[in-house]
Structure formats: C-alpha cells, structure tokens
Amino acid sequence: KEMTELAAAQFEMAMHDLNSIQQAIDRDSVELSNLRTSIAHSEWVLVEYDQKRTEFAEVVSKLFVTQPDHEEEYYSRVLDRAVKIFYKNYLDVVNVKAALRSVTRAHNLMARDTRIGGGEYINIAAVENMFFSLHFLDLAHSYWPNLKRIEISNLLESDKFSSISTARLDILKSHIANTQNFLNNEVATVTLSLQKTFEKLDxxxxxxANARLRVLESRLQTATNDAPRILQPGSRDLLFKLDKTFLKNVVQDKVAVSNEEEIGRAAGLNYLDYEFSSLDSVVAALPPDY
Incomplete structure (x- = not known):
C-alpha cells in the first residue's frame, strides 16, 4: 500500500512538472510570435521610412534644380570638388596597397634562396623564384608608377664577382627590400590624405546641409502662401544625411567603391538623371508635415 501511494505521489509530481513545462513552452511560443510580429513591423517601418526619405530627397533635388540658390550652388560645387579628391585618394590607396602586396609576394619568394648555384649546379627553384619575383615587381610598377623613383643598383650589370649569380640575387633582394620600405611609406602618406579629405567632406x-535648410524654409514660406513654416528638426537627417559609416569604411578599406557617385551620394550630393516638371508640382509633392 505504501509503495502504491508513493508511486501515485511521484506520478502526480511528474504530471505537475510536465504541465509546468508545457505552460512554459506555450508562454514562450506566444512571446516568440509577438517578437516576430514586432520585428516584421519594425522592418516595415524602416522600409517605409527609407522610401519616404528617397522620395523627399528627390523632390528637394528637383527644387534646387528648378530654382537654384547661389549659396547652395557654391557649397555643392565645393563639396563636389572634395568628393573628386576623396575618390582619387581612395584609388591611390587601393593601387598602392595592391603594389605593396605584389612586392611582398616577391620578397617572400626571394627570402627562400641564398644562392642560385655554382659550377655545373643550378638551383632551378631559385631561378624560378627570381623570375616570378621580377614579375611581381613589374605588377607593382603598373599599380604604382611612383616606384620609378626606386632604381636598382648598377652593380647588377657587373661581372666582377666571385659568384655572379649569388651577387645578383643579393642585389635583387636588396632592391625588393628598398621597394617594400618605400611602399610602406607611400601607404601611410596616401591613407593620411584620404583621412584628411574625409574630414573636409564632413x-x-x-x-x-545648413544652406539647404535655410533655402527650403524660405521657399516653403513663399511658395505655399501659408503661414510661415519652419522645417522640423528631423528634416535635416531626412533631406541631407552624411553616411559617415560608409565613408569611414571606405577610409578603413572595409568596403569597395565602384564609382565617384557612391562617394557623392554618401556625402549628400544630388544626382538627377530624370525629367521633372514645374516648381508648382514640386511644391505640391512636399509631404504635409514639412
């Protein structure tokens, strides 16, 4: 009888634990469902915001083209020039780093050998390493023409060595080392230039942005014939948002840029490639909150 009562009690406890676990699972399922719904809604809001921002930015771009402002034009041109310099500096960084990678490969190949051979013995692997090292040096020159400043020693043509092949091997190694040091300095220089240009872009x-906001506030008051309206604080980010994250990633060589326009858009320049109508339709398209 005692064994039966004990078994019944254990069974009851097990059922209670099972029910508790099931309730916890049900509760978690509801919370998970709510979380998924919340995430889906947030994603929808972000998509809507991005679409509205794009549409509004296009309207503002049309406005400045149809009714240009001298101050806005001035800062746009200055920024456009800075964007061109930034993109050139970016390409310089890409090219000089490519040159450095090639020279590093040449250095790694040449570091394996101490001599080509002697007498009738020829180290074929060493000859091949020298050949490919010269190939990588040639690639480096195609990436970074400034390497013409680094000349190889005239001793390379000399035959007054006890071991001509080994001496020439040492000369080539020295030249590669000098080239590598030169490129390291070049990388530091052009990267610093890119960083300074980024600061100017900022x-x-x-x-x-400030010039555009002043112009827009003035235009809205004039064109709508309504009571004076001032753009809301959030309008600046909506109309003109510097994508600092993207530009910083460019400076840090974390993203690849395919053209100058990518930089310009991140910096806030307008690029129009479509037809637009009169100023009246442009103003009519402005969202009511602005």
Whole structure:
C-alpha cells in the first residue's frame, strides 16, 4: 500500500512538472510570435521610412534644380570638388596597397634562396623564384608608377664577382627590400590624405546641409502662401544625411567603391538623371508635415 501511494505521489509530481513545462513552452511560443510580429513591423517601418526619405530627397533635388540658390550652388560645387579628391585618394590607396602586396609576394619568394648555384649546379627553384619575383615587381610598377623613383643598383650589370649569380640575387633582394620600405611609406602618406579629405567632406557636407535648410524654409514660406513654416528638426537627417559609416569604411578599406557617385551620394550630393516638371508640382509633392 505504501509503495502504491508513493508511486501515485511521484506520478502526480511528474504530471505537475510536465504541465509546468508545457505552460512554459506555450508562454514562450506566444512571446516568440509577438517578437516576430514586432520585428516584421519594425522592418516595415524602416522600409517605409527609407522610401519616404528617397522620395523627399528627390523632390528637394528637383527644387534646387528648378530654382537654384547661389549659396547652395557654391557649397555643392565645393563639396563636389572634395568628393573628386576623396575618390582619387581612395584609388591611390587601393593601387598602392595592391603594389605593396605584389612586392611582398616577391620578397617572400626571394627570402627562400641564398644562392642560385655554382659550377655545373643550378638551383632551378631559385631561378624560378627570381623570375616570378621580377614579375611581381613589374605588377607593382603598373599599380604604382611612383616606384620609378626606386632604381636598382648598377652593380647588377657587373661581372666582377666571385659568384655572379649569388651577387645578383643579393642585389635583387636588396632592391625588393628598398621597394617594400618605400611602399610602406607611400601607404601611410596616401591613407593620411584620404583621412584628411574625409574630414573636409564632413565639414563641407554640414555647411551644405545648413544652406539647404535655410533655402527650403524660405521657399516653403513663399511658395505655399501659408503661414510661415519652419522645417522640423528631423528634416535635416531626412533631406541631407552624411553616411559617415560608409565613408569611414571606405577610409578603413572595409568596403569597395565602384564609382565617384557612391562617394557623392554618401556625402549628400544630388544626382538627377530624370525629367521633372514645374516648381508648382514640386511644391505640391512636399509631404504635409514639412
């Protein structure tokens, strides 16, 4: 009888635990469902915001083309020049780093050998390493023409060595080392130039944003015939948002850029490639909150 009562009690406890687990699972399922719904809604809001921002930015771009402002034009041109310099500096960084990678490969190949051979013995592997090292040096020159400043020693043509092949091997190694040091300095220089240009982009884009906001506030008051309206604080980010994350990633060589326009758009420049109608339709397209 005692064994039966004990078994019944254990069974009851097990059922209670099972019910508790099931309730927890049901509760988690509801929370998971709510979380998924919340995430889906947030994604929808982000998509809507991005679409509205794009549409509004296009309208504002049309506005400045149809009714240009001298201050806005000035800052746009200055920023456009800075974008061109930034893109050139970016390409310089890409090219000089490609040159450095090629020279590093040449260095790694040449570091394996201490001599080509002697007498009738020829180290074929060493000859091949020298051949491919010269190939990588040639590639480096195609990437970074400034390497013409680094000349190889005239001793390479000399035959007054006890072991001509080994001496020439040492000369080539020395030349590769000098080239590598030169490129390391070049990388530091052009990267610093890119960073400085990024800082200028930041300043110029903010100046352009302020100019655009002043013009828009004035135009809205005039064109709508309504009571004076001032653009809301969030309008600046909506109209003109410097994508600092993208530009910083460019500076840090974390993203690849295919053309100058990518930089310009990130910095806030307008690029119009479509037809637009009169200023009246442009103003009519402005969202009511602005």
């Amino acid at each position: 300043v110029l884009s903010n100046q352009l």
